[in-house]
Amino acid sequence: MLAVVLPxxxxxxxxxxxxxxxxxxxxxxxxxxxxxxxxxxxxxTVMVATNDQQxxxxxxxxxxxxxxxxxxxxxxxxxxxxxxxxxxxxxxxAIHDAARPLVSQSIIDRTLIAAHxxxxxxxxxxxxxxxxxxxxxxxxxxxxxxxxxxxxxxxTPQIIRRLHLENAYANCxxxxxxxxxxxxxxxxxxxxxxxxxxxxxxxxxTTPLDLKLAELYxxxxxxxxxx
Numbered sequence: 001m002l003a004v005v006l007p008x009x010x011x012x013x014x015x016x017x018x019x020x021x022x023x024x025x026x027x028x029x030x031x032x033x034x035x036x037x038x039x040x041x042x043x044x045t046v047m048v049a050t051n052d053q054q055x056x057x058x059x060x061x062x063x064x065x066x067x068x069x070x071x072x073x074x075x076x077x078x079x080x081x082x083x084x085x086x087x088x089x090x091x092x093x094a095i096h097d098a099a100r101p102l103v104s105q106s107i108i109d110r111t112l113i114a115a116h117x118x119x120x121x122x123x124x125x126x127x128x129x130x131x132x133x134x135x136x137x138x139x140x141x142x143x144x145x146x147x148x149x150x151x152x153x154x155x156t157p158q159i160i161r162r163l164h165l166e167n168a169y170a171n172c173x174x175x176x177x178x179x180x181x182x183x184x185x186x187x188x189x190x191x192x193x194x195x196x197x198x199x200x201x202x203x204x205x206t207t208p209l210d211l212k213l214a215e216l217y218x219x220x221x222x223x224x225x226x227x
Contacts, residue, residue, distance in 0.1 A: 001042075001044045001089060001090050001091055001092065002040075002042050002043050002044065002090075002091075002092045002093075002094060002112070002159075003043070003044060003045040003046075003047060003086050003087075003090045003092070003093050003094070003162075004037045004043055004045065004046045004047065004093075004094045004095075004096055004157070005047045005049065005079055005082040005083065005086075005093060005094070005095045005096070006030070006033060006034065006046065006047065006048050006049065006096055006097075006098040007049050007071065007075050007078045007079055007082070007095070007097070007098060008020055008030060008048050008049055008050040008052075008056065008071070008098040009049055009050050009051050009070075009071020009072065009078050010075070010099075018052075019099055019205045019206070019211070020056070020098055020099060021055075021059070022205065022211055024101055024205075024211060024214055024215060024218070025214075025215060025218040025219070028059050029098075029099060029101045029205055029211075030048075030056060030059065030060070030098050030099075030101075031059055031060060031061075031101075032101035032102070033096065033097075033098050033099070033100060033101045033103065034046055034048070034060055034061070034066065034098075035061065036101075036103045036104075036105070036108070037094070037096070037108070038061060038063050038065065038066075039105070040105070040108070042112075043065065043094075044065060044087075044090070045065055045067055045086060045087065045090065046063075046065055046066050046067070047067050047068070047069060047082045047085060047086060048060070048066065048067070048068050048069075048098070049068075049069050049070065049071045049072075049078045049079070049081060049082040050068060050070075050071055051070060051071045053068045056068075067085070069081055069082050069085040073177070074176065074177045075179075075180070076176040076177070076179035076180075076182075076185070077176050077177075079095055079182060080169050080176070083162070083165060083166060083169070086162070090162055091161065091162055091163075092112070092115065092116075092159060092160070092161060092162060093159070093160055093161075093162045093165060094108070094111075094112070094156075094157035094158070094159045095156060095157060095158050095159075095160070095182045096156045096157040096158075097156045097204050099204050099205040099206070100155070100156055100202055100203065100204050100205070101205065101214060102201045102202055102203065102214055102217055102218070103156070103157065103202050104199060104201070104202065106199075107123050107155075107157075107196075107198065107199055107202055108157060110123075110196045110197065111123050111157055111158075111159050111196050112159050114159075114194045114196045115159035115160065115161070115194075117194075118192070118193070118194040119160070119161050119164055119186070119191060119193075120158070120159070120160040120161065120164065120165075120183055120186045120191060120192075120193035120194070121158070121159055121160075121193060121194045121195070121196055122154055122155070122156070122157075122158040122159075122181075122182075122183050122193055122194075122195060122196070123154075123155040123156070123157075123195070123196050123197065123198035123199070123202065124152035124153060124154055124155060124195040124196070124197075124198050125152065125153045125155065125198045125199075125200065126148075126149075126151070126152060126153075127148050127151035127152065127153055128148070129148070130145065130148060131145070131146045131148055131151060132144070132145055132146070133145075133146055152195055153198075154181055154183075155198040155199075155202050155204075156182075158181070158182040158183050158193075160182060160183065160186060160193075164186060164189070164191060165182070165185065165186070167189060168185035168186050168188065168189040168191070169185060171189055172185055172188055172189075173188060174188065201217045203217075
């Protein structure tokens with residue numbers, strides 16, 4: 001069985017307000033993210049981790065699969081709390097950014113297939129920019145150029161076998177505030193997540209410009225629920 005965890009306890013500092021409440025083509029951002037998973041028959045739970053349950057509850061569909069739990073001090077802590085709140089019979093967990101409202105069914109499908117085969121999977125996009133490594137704030141000297149053909153930008157949902165993720169949390173060698181990615185926990189535990197093809201439209205709403213770009217995608221007729 002597949003459960004979805006949506007971390008929704010962030011402060012949206014770069015957006016200048018709660019980005020999850022921003023209206024995207026007639027619906028709040030978080031509503032679109034949740035509906036993408038509620039449309040699936042293999043999803044038994046959508047766990048929304050938030051410190052504003054009443055506010056979000058009023059915006060989401062009245063579906064018995066939607067549950068709520070508190071958020072944590074940072075993202076990894078929030079996911080850990082949500083993981084512990086899931087029913088014990090849940091075998092697979094998809095962690096999805098609540099601020100990614102345009103996730104398609106095709107991304108979910110191929111990530112889930114790869115996760116079933118390898119234990120953990122995540123959609124990714126190639127990095128097109130040249131990346132330089134340097135120490136300290138700019139201006140600073142360049143230490144080296146990192147070959148971009150080996151670099152991939154992570155998206156969500158990241159789908160992981162629940163037992164593996166719980167074990168990774170229990171044995172994480174780093175402070176959880178240093179964990180920026182769910183599959184990073186699996187890597188630290190000695191596992192090897194697999195990457196699958198992401199999609200440009202599966203963008204994360206971080207700034208008002210991202211919201212405008214998402215509007216353009218929807219205005220162009222992209223139907224992410226059915227794609």
